[in-house]
Amino acid sequence: VKLVLGEGLKAFQNEGHQILLSSGAKLSTDMTILTIGVTPENTLAKKAGIEIGFKGGIKVNEKLETSAHDIYAIGDVIATTDTILNHETNIPLASPANRQGRLVADIINGYPITYPGIQGTAVAKIFELTVASTGLNTQRLDRLQIEYNVIHIHPNSHAGYYPGASPISMKLIFAPNGKILGAQAVGSDGVEKRIDVIATAMKLGAKAQDLAELELSYAPPFSSAKDPVNLLGYTADNMITGKVKTFQYYEVQTLKKNNAFFLDVREDFELATGKIEGSFQIPLHQLRNRLKELPRDKTIYVYCQVGQRGYNAARILMQAGYNVYNLDGGFKTYKIANYQS
Secondary structure, rough: OOOOOOOOOOEEEEEHOEEEEEEOOOEEEOOOOOOOOOOOOHHHHHHHOOEOOHHOOOOOOOOOOOOOOOOOOOOOHHEEEEEOOOOEEOOOOOHHHHHHHHHHHHHHOOOOOOOEEOOOOOEEEEEEEEEEEEEEHHHHHOOOOOEEEEEOOOOOOOOOOOOOEHHHHHHHHHOOOOOEEEEEEOOOOOOHHHHHHHHHHHOOOEEEHHHHHOOOOOOOOOOOOOOOHHHHHHHHHHOOOOOEEEEEEHHHHHHHOOOOOEEOOOOOHHHHHOOOEEEEEEEEEHHHHHHOOOOOOEEEEOOOOOOHHHHHHHHHHHHHOOOOEEOOOOHHHHHHHHOOO
């Protein structure tokens, strides 16, 4: 799948077999699917003088009641609050809409029930891949100017020695105090299971570091002894407790301009997949015996393929008195991000 980002559709040509993009580029196609989102159908509410909220959604209170007494609204059409920041939002998903139907029936019948809002847990199948998410993403948090930390990991769906394991790319977003703000994952197997676990943990108030303590089912065909969700918890704990400092893939170009010192701790054969230009390589197993080759007067920005060996290298260097940052998600995250951009 080729991603063409930062573009727009300008026109269809040749009876729909050619697409003209806003940049002037042309694409040949046999079929075009327009997935451009939805907006609430609020015509009736507007005519009735009912208050409209976020992105045209019908405003409701914690009882799912509109601004008109005894008139209720549920489903994709409503503007409600997100359960993470308590901000107004509109997230059209079938599961919350179904639950709202049950709740409003109980509310009308006098039960003392309130609707807590929506978390936004979703899953989709895109060709052979499963894509799932819960909570907020970094773009929304940036717009709201809310501070957060990010973790990228790339574990296997189950134990690597059992046939059929496939990688999952996972992203966890959490506040400095550990509150989980959101998560996303992409892969071919076991993706929605992990996001559902994180969504449940968020609902029950677990912190990012608490994910390490979850006791999840394990057998080699299904998971690893440390489930990917547990790995997110361990990684979050490392950051929160100061065991390691991290830098992100999007910071690399700025660091390169400032002549930062990059240390690649991968093996020689791994360099075939690429590297950060100008980086100095010492395989992890040689690092303790080659510390003298590293500058003492510079911060060391270390990386490996997915982040784990980079963490081990960072700990070795920190204990030797170096100021060190580990590339979150490793070279794999950096390479994927550069390819997409």
